[in-house]
Amino acid sequence: MPMGATPFPFGDCRVCTDKATGVHYGVATCEGCKGFFKRSIPKAERYQCFFGGRCIVNPQNRNRCKACRFQRCVSVGMSIDAVKMGRIPKVNKERALAAHRHDDNASSSSDERPFALPTPSSSSSSVLPSSFLSQMSHHNLPMMEAQHPRSSLPSSQSKQFSSGPIPNSVAPFDHSDNFLCANTHDNNSSEAFVSGDHASHAWASEDTPPQQVPRPCPPQAWQKPPGAPQGSSEQGASPCSSVAYSPLGVSPYSPTVIKELINQVIESGQGQELQQTLIRQFFKDEIPLNLKRKLSPEEDSYEPPVKQEVIPFKQEVSQATDLQDDLFLFDLINTPFKEPPVPQQQQHPSSPLQEEGFLQQLQLDLHDLDQYLGPSSNDVDARYLQRHSRLSLDTDKAKLLTTKLLTAATSFIETLSRNRLLMREEVSGAREPHPMNTITHARKHQVLFMWNQLMDSIPVCNFDVLGLCRGIPMFNDLNPKDQAVLMEEAYFDIWLTMNAGLFQKGDSYMRLPCDARYSRLWMHYFLPEKVVDEMFYYTEKINICHLTQGEIITICIIQLTNPEHRGITDPGQVSQLHQVYLGLLWRQLQLSHQTDYSQVFNFIMQLLPMLGPLNKMQAEIVAKFQVDSPPDGVLRYTNEDGDFVNKEFD
DNA sequence: CATCAAGGCCAG
DNA sequence: CTGGCCTTGATG
Ligand SMILES: [Zn+2]
Ligand SMILES: [Zn+2]
Numbered sequence A: 001m002p003m004g005a006t007p008f009p010f011g012d013c014r015v016c017t018d019k020a021t022g023v024h025y026g027v028a029t030c031e032g033c034k035g036f037f038k039r040s041i042p043k044a045e046r047y048q049c050f051f052g053g054r055c056i057v058n059p060q061n062r063n064r065c066k067a068c069r070f071q072r073c074v075s076v077g078m079s080i081d082a083v084k085m086g087r088i089p090k091v092n093k094e095r096a097l098a099a100h101r102h103d104d105n106a107s108s109s110s111d112e113r114p115f116a117l118p119t120p121s122s123s124s125s126s127v128l129p130s131s132f133l134s135q136m137s138h139h140n141l142p143m144m145e146a147q148h149p150r151s152s153l154p155s156s157q158s159k160q161f162s163s164g165p166i167p168n169s170v171a172p173f174d175h176s177d178n179f180l181c182a183n184t185h186d187n188n189s190s191e192a193f194v195s196g197d198h199a200s201h202a203w204a205s206e207d208t209p210p211q212q213v214p215r216p217c218p219p220q221a222w223q224k225p226p227g228a229p230q231g232s233s234e235q236g237a238s239p240c241s242s243v244a245y246s247p248l249g250v251s252p253y254s255p256t257v258i259k260e261l262i263n264q265v266i267e268s269g270q271g272q273e274l275q276q277t278l279i280r281q282f283f284k285d286e287i288p289l290n291l292k293r294k295l296s297p298e299e300d301s302y303e304p305p306v307k308q309e310v311i312p313f314k315q316e317v318s319q320a321t322d323l324q325d326d327l328f329l330f331d332l333i334n335t336p337f338k339e340p341p342v343p344q345q346q347q348h349p350s351s352p353l354q355e356e357g358f359l360q361q362l363q364l365d366l367h368d369l370d371q372y373l374g375p376s377s378n379d380v381d382a383r384y385l386q387r388h389s390r391l392s393l394d395t396d397k398a399k400l401l402t403t404k405l406l407t408a409a410t411s412f413i414e415t416l417s418r419n420r421l422l423m424r425e426e427v428s429g430a431r432e433p434h435p436m437n438t439i440t441h442a443r444k445h446q447v448l449f450m451w452n453q454l455m456d457s458i459p460v461c462n463f464d465v466l467g468l469c470r471g472i473p474m475f476n477d478l479n480p481k482d483q484a485v486l487m488e489e490a491y492f493d494i495w496l497t498m499n500a501g502l503f504q505k506g507d508s509y510m511r512l513p514c515d516a517r518y519s520r521l522w523m524h525y526f527l528p529e530k531v532v533d534e535m536f537y538y539t540e541k542i543n544i545c546h547l548t549q550g551e552i553i554t555i556c557i558i559q560l561t562n563p564e565h566r567g568i569t570d571p572g573q574v575s576q577l578h579q580v581y582l583g584l585l586w587r588q589l590q591l592s593h594q595t596d597y598s599q600v601f602n603f604i605m606q607l608l609p610m611l612g613p614l615n616k617m618q619a620e621i622v623a624k625f626q627v628d629s630p631p632d633g634v635l636r637y638t639n640e641d642g643d644f645v646n647k648e649f650d
Numbered sequence B: 001c002a003t004c005a006a007g008g009c010c011a012g
Numbered sequence C: 001c002t003g004g005c006c007t008t009g010a011t012g
Helices: A031-040 A066-075 A090-105 A130-136 A195-204 A255-269 A272-291 A312-318 A352-360 A366-372 A377-386 A395-408 A410-428 A444-470 A480-502 A520-526 A529-543 A549-560 A571-592 A597-625
Strands: A022-024 A027-029 A636-638 A644-646
Touching: A022 A031, A027 A031, A031 A066, A395 A410, A395 A444, A395 A549, A395 A571, A410 A444, A410 A480, A444 A480, A444 A520, A444 A549, A480 A529, A480 A549, A480 A571, A480 A597, A520 A529, A529 A597, A549 A571, A549 A597, A571 A597
Parallel strands: none
Antiparallel strands: A022 A027, A636 A644
16 A cells, blocks of 8 residues: 555545545544644534536535535535544544545445445444444435415515425536635636536545536535524434524625625626526525525514504604605605705806716717727727717617616515515505514524624625626726626625615615514614614615616616726726616616706716725725624613613623 | 544635 | 744643
8 A cells, every 4th residue: 555655645625526635523634624624513504506506516606605615515424523542443544545545436335435434234343433324314404394384585485495305307506716816825726717616526436326427416414404403304313513503694795705796796697507507506506595594493482572652664654645646666665755856066167068068978889889899999089079969878778778688687676675575565554563663672582683694695695796797888898807896896786776766754664584674763773873874864865866777777887887896907998888878877867857958967976986995984884794603892782871882682 | 652533724 | 814933731
């Protein structure tokens, strides 16, 4: 046997296929996975996969999804109980090596199991803790049993989570991207990455029969509803549990996550189908899983400890009587024009001439667009500067573009529609407010509940935002890296702008998965007052403009393609796109606001800049959220006196 | 004493 | 947070 000669006698890391450095926690793994597993335990981290729960874990992307990495750690048998000091009997080692060598032949006859996973029969008395055995027996648990009783996603039924085992046909997510190193540890390793190879290799040593190439993770003990508090089946056998293995739950709008999602979308933009699959997974796999996260026992039956009669916000809103009527568009429930959509002052001397100049820059039409990706962009500049008509984007083209945008935002709009409907019902009294919205002084468990709800809402939100971006004409033609940068930067802006219509009368009617409103009051539990105020300020301004859905989307895109974003490879192209959509908005407003469109346009233009700082604040907060689970440092709760208190619950 | 794994350490 | 490397301690 090649003893010292072999650099890595332990073969590949069973988790990520990197070089194993020894047997750690019962399994031959690399240093990285060893450390990762160690770190994951104590904090009982609740990771959450945002990609469908079947990410391929390899040395290149292992840091992209903690959930799946950890899941994999467990599935290959790592256990904290396996902690063993001292040396391993030579015999076992030999066997392990042999087994590993045979990996290639994949003919993993049950006996050849690596030492780390002794067969029950061979009960290697001491080496491994009993937990292994019990763990193994937990393979193949039904994936999601109980459904969240009353949860309904903020979107159409089509997205209703479907339960059942994960369809094997679904491809695992393989993060194989390259732009955007989300992680500092992302080395430049451009080694050809053959997912199939890795996958099959990785699984070769399992006692599961080798599968068709990209083999998704097999059902694990883990995949059973995380919420199911210790207790159920898993408990009895003393699983490797000192860990409360509820998977999931990290970062919400975490920049990292968003970044990853964006990557995903962009990548798949070049491989359409995979993308569809993945996105679909957001709903089928991810959401349902989330819905059953800790707190599950009391989850849906929250009874407000204090039945509060007076609910300020609601009351106020109820006074709006005209609600019932125009159940239709976005501008339902609108406050009367408090202020004319006329900008007080233009930042630059506001003269008609000034406006002319500005508008000239908007002159573009779709024909020009086609040229964009072509040769000289400077020419385009010159070209439209030469024109003197106000706008080249004629009505028909504008309508066409708008249609496309509405299509792109289908999902988002569905979500919004549903929420608007609920808003109307609730405002009109036809619908009882969710118990969580009748609370004025939230207790710890309630705050945690809402926190989890917030987390759970992320995938839906991601789906909507990313779906929209993907469908934006011309946007996909941008350099993928730029797309990523832009989307990342504008994520919050888009979310807020799209949801603006749900900010009414000083409160918010956005919905969490349990259908509770993510009300202004609740926002105060998770966000600094300033941020909340700014959000309301901005949305109120947007609302008074009485914009159509198409216009709202266009504004989102204008923000998305804001050429001021930094780190863009091709500012010129982005800028041109920006121009196009400015032109579109102009035209749209012209059609819907015949008389004052110019004023509205300028008003909006003045409004957008405020998103910058808001976005920044938001980003900082989110950064804190990154910390696993409920952010003590960020959360607040109310004490008996009704005051907000930071940290430390009662 | 030689080995080996858990943990600690800390630069990146 | 990651993961390569080093120290600690157990084990044969
Ligand atoms: Zn590994
Ligand atoms: Zn994952």
